[in-house]
Amino acid sequence: xxxxxxxxxxxxxxxxxxxxxxxxxxxxxxxxxxxxxxxxxxxxxxxxxxxxxxxxxxxxxxxxxxxxxxxxxxxxxxxxxxxxxxxxxxxxxxxxxxxxxxxxxxxxxxxxxxxxxxxxxxxxx
Amino acid sequence: xxxxxxxxxxxxxxxxxxxxxxxxxxxxxxxxxxxxxxxxxxxxxxxxxxxxxxxxxxxxxxxxxxxxxxxxxxxxxxxxxxxxxxxxxxxxxxxxxxxxxxxxxxxxxxxxxxxxxxxxxxxxx
Numbered sequence: 001x002x003x004x005x006x007x008x009x010x011x012x013x014x015x016x017x018x019x020x021x022x023x024x025x026x027x028x029x030x031x032x033x034x035x036x037x038x039x040x041x042x043x044x045x046x047x048x049x050x051x052x053x054x055x056x057x058x059x060x061x062x063x064x065x066x067x068x069x070x071x072x073x074x075x076x077x078x079x080x081x082x083x084x085x086x087x088x089x090x091x092x093x094x095x096x097x098x099x100x101x102x103x104x105x106x107x108x109x110x111x112x113x114x115x116x117x118x119x120x121x122x123x124x125x
Numbered sequence: 126x127x128x129x130x131x132x133x134x135x136x137x138x139x140x141x142x143x144x145x146x147x148x149x150x151x152x153x154x155x156x157x158x159x160x161x162x163x164x165x166x167x168x169x170x171x172x173x174x175x176x177x178x179x180x181x182x183x184x185x186x187x188x189x190x191x192x193x194x195x196x197x198x199x200x201x202x203x204x205x206x207x208x209x210x211x212x213x214x215x216x217x218x219x220x221x222x223x224x225x226x227x228x229x230x231x232x233x234x235x236x237x238x239x240x241x242x243x244x245x246x247x248x249x250x
Contacts, residue, residue, distance in 0.1 A: 004209070005193060005208065005209050005212050006198070006206065006207065007196075008198060009198055009199065009205060010204065010206065011204055011205070012203065012205055013203050029181070029205060030207065031179040031207045031228075032178055032179050032210075032229070034159070036181070036205060036207075054155075054157050056156045056161070068130060074134065076134075078136055078137065078185075079134040080136070080153070080154060080161060081131065081134040081135065082131065082154050082155065082156045084129070084130050085157075087130050102156065102227065103156075104157070
Protein backbone atom coordinates (compact mmCIF):
# COMPACT_ATOMS: atom_id res chain seq x y z
CA UNK A 1 0.00 0.00 0.00
CA UNK A 2 1.33 3.39 -0.89
CA UNK A 3 0.35 6.39 1.17
CA UNK A 4 2.03 9.71 1.60
CA UNK A 5 4.15 10.24 4.68
CA UNK A 6 5.90 13.19 6.32
CA UNK A 7 9.39 13.66 4.91
CA UNK A 8 10.99 14.69 8.22
CA UNK A 9 10.72 14.23 11.94
CA UNK A 10 9.47 17.11 14.07
CA UNK A 11 11.14 18.57 17.14
CA UNK A 12 8.36 19.64 19.54
CA UNK A 13 10.91 21.62 21.56
CA UNK A 14 12.05 23.57 18.51
CA UNK A 15 8.46 24.10 17.37
CA UNK A 16 7.58 25.50 20.79
CA UNK A 17 10.24 28.20 20.43
CA UNK A 18 8.43 29.52 17.34
CA UNK A 19 5.26 30.44 19.24
CA UNK A 20 4.83 34.13 19.95
CA UNK A 21 2.09 34.09 22.54
CA UNK A 22 1.33 32.30 25.80
CA UNK A 23 -1.63 29.92 26.30
CA UNK A 24 -1.97 29.43 22.54
CA UNK A 25 -1.61 25.75 21.62
CA UNK A 26 -0.34 25.01 18.12
CA UNK A 27 -0.78 21.72 16.32
CA UNK A 28 2.45 20.08 15.15
CA UNK A 29 1.26 16.60 14.11
CA UNK A 30 -1.77 14.36 13.92
CA UNK A 31 -2.23 10.68 14.71
CA UNK A 32 -5.61 9.36 13.57
CA UNK A 33 -8.09 11.82 15.12
CA UNK A 34 -5.63 12.95 17.79
CA UNK A 35 -3.39 16.00 17.70
CA UNK A 36 0.04 16.73 19.11
CA UNK A 37 0.19 20.37 20.18
CA UNK A 38 2.88 22.54 21.71
CA UNK A 39 2.15 25.45 23.99
CA UNK A 40 3.98 28.03 26.06
CA UNK A 41 2.43 28.92 29.38
CA UNK A 42 3.24 31.08 32.38
CA UNK A 43 1.12 31.87 35.41
CA UNK A 44 -2.27 30.47 36.32
CA UNK A 45 -4.72 28.92 33.92
CA UNK A 46 -8.45 28.53 34.67
CA UNK A 47 -10.02 25.62 36.51
CA UNK A 48 -11.69 23.38 33.95
CA UNK A 49 -12.34 19.81 32.96
CA UNK A 50 -12.97 17.84 29.78
CA UNK A 51 -15.92 15.55 30.24
CA UNK A 52 -15.38 13.59 27.04
CA UNK A 53 -11.68 12.89 27.00
CA UNK A 54 -8.46 12.32 28.87
CA UNK A 55 -5.67 14.82 28.12
CA UNK A 56 -1.93 14.10 28.08
CA UNK A 57 0.69 16.63 29.19
CA UNK A 58 4.38 16.17 28.37
CA UNK A 59 6.78 18.84 29.62
CA UNK A 60 9.51 19.96 27.22
CA UNK A 61 11.05 22.70 29.33
CA UNK A 62 10.37 24.21 32.74
CA UNK A 63 8.51 23.13 35.84
CA UNK A 64 4.76 22.61 35.57
CA UNK A 65 2.31 22.17 38.40
CA UNK A 66 -1.14 20.81 37.74
CA UNK A 67 -3.51 21.70 40.54
CA UNK A 68 -6.43 19.42 41.36
CA UNK A 69 -9.22 19.92 43.86
CA UNK A 70 -7.54 17.30 46.05
CA UNK A 71 -3.86 18.16 45.57
CA UNK A 72 -1.28 18.83 42.89
CA UNK A 73 1.18 17.06 40.62
CA UNK A 74 4.61 18.43 39.65
CA UNK A 75 6.16 17.80 36.24
CA UNK A 76 9.68 18.62 35.09
CA UNK A 77 11.23 18.27 31.64
CA UNK A 78 10.52 14.84 30.18
CA UNK A 79 7.62 14.09 32.54
CA UNK A 80 4.26 12.79 31.34
CA UNK A 81 0.87 13.05 33.01
CA UNK A 82 -2.56 12.06 31.76
CA UNK A 83 -5.44 14.03 33.27
CA UNK A 84 -8.47 11.74 33.31
CA UNK A 85 -11.72 12.90 31.74
CA UNK A 86 -14.00 14.76 34.09
CA UNK A 87 -11.27 15.70 36.56
CA UNK A 88 -11.04 19.43 37.29
CA UNK A 89 -7.54 20.76 36.88
CA UNK A 90 -5.62 24.00 36.62
CA UNK A 91 -2.13 24.19 35.09
CA UNK A 92 0.27 26.58 36.79
CA UNK A 93 3.78 27.69 35.85
CA UNK A 94 5.73 30.05 38.09
CA UNK A 95 8.24 30.47 35.25
CA UNK A 96 7.59 29.82 31.59
CA UNK A 97 6.87 26.21 30.67
CA UNK A 98 6.87 24.75 27.20
CA UNK A 99 4.95 21.54 26.84
CA UNK A 100 3.32 19.13 24.44
CA UNK A 101 -0.37 18.24 24.68
CA UNK A 102 -1.86 15.13 23.14
CA UNK A 103 -5.62 14.94 22.83
CA UNK A 104 -8.41 14.36 20.31
CA UNK A 105 -8.82 16.94 17.56
CA UNK A 106 -11.25 19.69 18.56
CA UNK A 107 -10.72 19.72 22.32
CA UNK A 108 -11.11 23.24 23.69
CA UNK A 109 -8.24 24.29 25.95
CA UNK A 110 -10.54 25.69 28.61
CA UNK A 111 -12.83 22.66 28.49
CA UNK A 112 -16.28 23.32 29.92
CA UNK A 113 -15.22 26.65 31.36
CA UNK A 114 -14.56 29.00 28.44
CA UNK A 115 -13.45 32.56 29.16
CA UNK A 116 -10.79 34.87 27.82
CA UNK A 117 -8.02 32.25 27.81
CA UNK A 118 -9.97 30.09 25.37
CA UNK A 119 -7.70 29.61 22.37
CA UNK A 120 -8.56 29.24 18.73
CA UNK A 121 -8.43 25.59 17.76
CA UNK A 122 -6.51 23.80 15.03
CA UNK A 123 -3.78 26.41 14.53
CA UNK A 124 -0.67 24.73 13.14
CA UNK A 125 2.94 25.75 13.50
CA UNK B 126 -17.37 15.43 39.13
CA UNK B 127 -14.95 13.30 41.09
CA UNK B 128 -12.84 10.72 39.35
CA UNK B 129 -9.64 9.07 40.42
CA UNK B 130 -6.40 10.40 39.00
CA UNK B 131 -2.75 9.30 39.02
CA UNK B 132 -0.91 10.66 42.04
CA UNK B 133 2.37 11.33 40.23
CA UNK B 134 3.81 12.20 36.87
CA UNK B 135 5.73 9.55 34.94
CA UNK B 136 9.18 9.85 33.43
CA UNK B 137 9.19 7.83 30.19
CA UNK B 138 12.99 8.04 30.12
CA UNK B 139 13.31 6.60 33.62
CA UNK B 140 10.71 3.93 32.86
CA UNK B 141 12.66 2.91 29.77
CA UNK B 142 15.75 2.18 31.87
CA UNK B 143 13.77 -0.46 33.79
CA UNK B 144 13.20 -2.67 30.76
CA UNK B 145 15.37 -5.76 30.57
CA UNK B 146 14.87 -6.82 26.97
CA UNK B 147 15.00 -5.25 23.53
CA UNK B 148 11.97 -4.95 21.22
CA UNK B 149 9.58 -5.40 24.12
CA UNK B 150 7.26 -2.40 24.45
CA UNK B 151 5.90 -1.70 27.92
CA UNK B 152 2.84 0.39 28.67
CA UNK B 153 3.40 3.34 31.01
CA UNK B 154 0.12 5.27 30.69
CA UNK B 155 -3.22 5.31 28.93
CA UNK B 156 -5.21 8.14 27.39
CA UNK B 157 -8.74 7.07 26.41
CA UNK B 158 -8.17 3.95 24.31
CA UNK B 159 -4.58 4.92 23.46
CA UNK B 160 -1.43 3.73 25.19
CA UNK B 161 1.93 5.34 25.85
CA UNK B 162 4.63 2.70 25.65
CA UNK B 163 8.38 2.75 26.09
CA UNK B 164 10.72 0.41 24.29
CA UNK B 165 14.43 -0.27 23.91
CA UNK B 166 15.59 -1.28 20.48
CA UNK B 167 18.85 -2.03 18.73
CA UNK B 168 19.45 -3.34 15.25
CA UNK B 169 16.93 -4.00 12.52
CA UNK B 170 13.24 -4.58 13.05
CA UNK B 171 10.99 -6.23 10.46
CA UNK B 172 9.22 -4.48 7.61
CA UNK B 173 5.59 -4.09 8.53
CA UNK B 174 2.61 -1.76 8.42
CA UNK B 175 -0.49 -1.10 10.45
CA UNK B 176 -3.50 -0.88 8.17
CA UNK B 177 -5.88 0.43 10.82
CA UNK B 178 -3.89 3.11 12.59
CA UNK B 179 -1.20 5.74 12.55
CA UNK B 180 1.66 5.20 15.02
CA UNK B 181 3.65 7.91 16.82
CA UNK B 182 7.37 7.56 17.62
CA UNK B 183 9.09 9.91 20.10
CA UNK B 184 12.79 9.33 20.72
CA UNK B 185 14.00 9.56 24.32
CA UNK B 186 17.62 8.62 23.78
CA UNK B 187 19.75 7.61 20.81
CA UNK B 188 19.49 7.94 17.06
CA UNK B 189 16.62 6.19 15.32
CA UNK B 190 16.22 5.65 11.61
CA UNK B 191 12.86 4.65 10.21
CA UNK B 192 13.24 3.08 6.78
CA UNK B 193 10.46 3.39 4.24
CA UNK B 194 10.20 1.83 0.79
CA UNK B 195 10.89 5.29 -0.66
CA UNK B 196 13.52 6.60 1.75
CA UNK B 197 14.23 7.06 5.42
CA UNK B 198 13.67 9.48 8.29
CA UNK B 199 16.19 10.17 11.07
CA UNK B 200 15.13 10.95 14.64
CA UNK B 201 17.29 12.10 17.51
CA UNK B 202 16.37 12.68 21.16
CA UNK B 203 13.20 14.76 21.44
CA UNK B 204 12.09 14.13 17.86
CA UNK B 205 8.56 13.05 16.95
CA UNK B 206 7.35 11.22 13.87
CA UNK B 207 3.94 9.81 13.03
CA UNK B 208 3.95 6.86 10.64
CA UNK B 209 0.68 6.98 8.68
CA UNK B 210 -1.53 3.93 8.57
CA UNK B 211 -0.76 1.55 5.76
CA UNK B 212 2.78 2.77 5.21
CA UNK B 213 5.42 0.05 5.35
CA UNK B 214 8.26 0.91 7.70
CA UNK B 215 11.22 -0.67 9.44
CA UNK B 216 12.81 0.91 12.53
CA UNK B 217 16.60 0.65 12.71
CA UNK B 218 19.02 1.60 15.46
CA UNK B 219 22.78 1.21 14.97
CA UNK B 220 23.22 1.82 18.70
CA UNK B 221 20.57 1.32 21.36
CA UNK B 222 17.59 3.65 21.15
CA UNK B 223 15.00 4.22 23.83
CA UNK B 224 11.74 5.65 22.62
CA UNK B 225 8.10 6.22 23.39
CA UNK B 226 5.33 4.88 21.19
CA UNK B 227 1.80 6.25 21.19
CA UNK B 228 -0.90 4.20 19.54
CA UNK B 229 -4.30 2.63 20.18
CA UNK B 230 -4.47 -0.17 22.73
CA UNK B 231 -4.00 -3.56 21.14
CA UNK B 232 -1.74 -2.63 18.24
CA UNK B 233 0.70 -5.45 17.47
CA UNK B 234 4.32 -4.25 17.20
CA UNK B 235 4.95 -6.21 14.04
CA UNK B 236 1.69 -5.12 12.45
CA UNK B 237 0.53 -7.37 9.63
CA UNK B 238 3.86 -9.18 9.48
CA UNK B 239 4.15 -11.20 12.72
CA UNK B 240 7.25 -13.32 13.29
CA UNK B 241 9.61 -13.87 16.17
CA UNK B 242 9.92 -10.20 17.12
CA UNK B 243 6.18 -9.99 17.83
CA UNK B 244 5.88 -8.83 21.43
CA UNK B 245 3.29 -9.68 24.01
CA UNK B 246 0.80 -6.84 24.27
CA UNK B 247 -0.34 -4.79 27.23
CA UNK B 248 2.66 -5.41 29.49
CA UNK B 249 3.04 -2.52 31.93
CA UNK B 250 6.13 -1.23 33.64
